[in-house]
Amino acid sequence: MPELPEVETVRAILAESIVGRRVAQVVAHREDQIRPDRAAFVAGLTGRVLVAARRFGKHLLLDLDDAQTLVVHLRMTGQLRVGDAAEPALPHTHLEFLFDDGGALRWRDVRRFGWLHLTGTNEAMTLPSLAACGPDALAADEATFVARLRGLRRQMKPLLLAQEVICGLGNIYADEVLHRARIHPRQRSDRVSRRQWRGLYAITQEILRAAIALRGTSTDGEYVAPDGFRGDYQRQLAVYGREGQPAPCCGGPVRREVIGSRSAHYCPCCQKLR
DNA sequence: GTCGATGTTATCAA
DNA sequence: TTTGATAACATCGA
Numbered sequence: 001m002p003e004l005p006e007v008e009t010v011r012a013i014l015a016e017s018i019v020g021r022r023v024a025q026v027v028a029h030r031e032d033q034i035r036p037d038r039a040a041f042v043a044g045l046t047g048r049v050l051v052a053a054r055r056f057g058k059h060l061l062l063d064l065d066d067a068q069t070l071v072v073h074l075r076m077t078g079q080l081r082v083g084d085a086a087e088p089a090l091p092h093t094h095l096e097f098l099f100d101d102g103g104a105l106r107w108r109d110v111r112r113f114g115w116l117h118l119t120g121t122n123e124a125m126t127l128p129s130l131a132a133c134g135p136d137a138l139a140a141d142e143a144t145f146v147a148r149l150r151g152l153r154r155q156m157k158p159l160l161l162a163q164e165v166i167c168g169l170g171n172i173y174a175d176e177v178l179h180r181a182r183i184h185p186r187q188r189s190d191r192v193s194r195r196q197w198r199g200l201y202a203i204t205q206e207i208l209r210a211a212i213a214l215r216g217t218s219t220d221g222e223y224v225a226p227d228g229f230r231g232d233y234q235r236q237l238a239v240y241g242r243e244g245q246p247a248p249c250c251g252g253p254v255r256r257e258v259i260g261s262r263s264a265h266y267c268p269c270c271q272k273l274r
Numbered sequence: 275g276t277c278g279a280t281g282t283t284a285t286c287a288a
Numbered sequence: 289t290t291t292g293a294t295a296a297c298a299t300c301g302a
Binding site: 058163 | 282284
């Protein structure tokens with residue numbers, strides 16, 4: 001599922017492949033995922049050139065040549081695919097941007113939780129979904145990161161998933177980060193030491209960068225990049241999705257339990273509750 | 275054919 | 289303040 005490293009991979013590929021190209025036609029097969037509405041969306045994008053691709057947390061921001069920005073959230077199964085307009089669209093393709101050079105950018109989303117919002121570039125960060133976000137997990141420096149997380153008293157796993165505190169982490173990387181930091185997912189955050197916070201910051205940076213280098217994680221073939229390739233980080237996962245299998249830290253079995261109504265994976269012998 | 279699980283987020287309830 | 293339940297949706301596997 002797309003979390004920060006996957007969205008960053010999408011951003012990088014789009015920056016290479018579609019910046020500079022002009023949208024000749026927008027075909028909206030359905031309108032429930034586009035905002036503010038179909039008419040404004042289609043009219044606002046037709047004829048425009050993409051000039052930049054940015055990312056904030058799990059949000060993608062595609063800047064156009066007229067001070068408009070297309071903000072995209074992939075949620076669970078949203079995908080942007082770059083290809084040839086002559087190729088048949090894959091199933092669950094709900095939106096197509098046809099370029100004037102015969103290429104196409106297509107939006108597909110099996111579960112249809114994702115959304116695309118066309119707004120002014122200056123207003124993009126004021127969209128509720130973005131305005132509510134804390135600092136980006138990758139862009140934040142150590143002082144900012146620690147300051148945002150300290151002072152609350154929540155279970156560590158749900159805390160790392162809270163986008164309003166720090167944005168970008170999802171279920172996979174939250175589990176991986178806590179495992180590497182040897183912190184139990186139910187550990188109350190007010191019992192975490194200053195030293196542990198600093199360690200958590202360093203580990204978060206390492207894991208996010210390593211995942212980006214491998215172009216993200218593709219479990220169950222869910223996440224696919226705009227070029228059709230899957231990520232490779234799933235091979236590096238220590239605990240996520242590995243219930244019952246030996247953890248790399250000690251060889252003991254990975255445990256899975258529901259915490260904050262989300263599945264959490266951890267090593268019970270190396271991630272002790274204090 | 276039914277049921278539960280999947281993971282992200284908003285919203286409402288406790 | 290924190291936690292949990294629910295809903296949005298489609299697919300897959302038991």
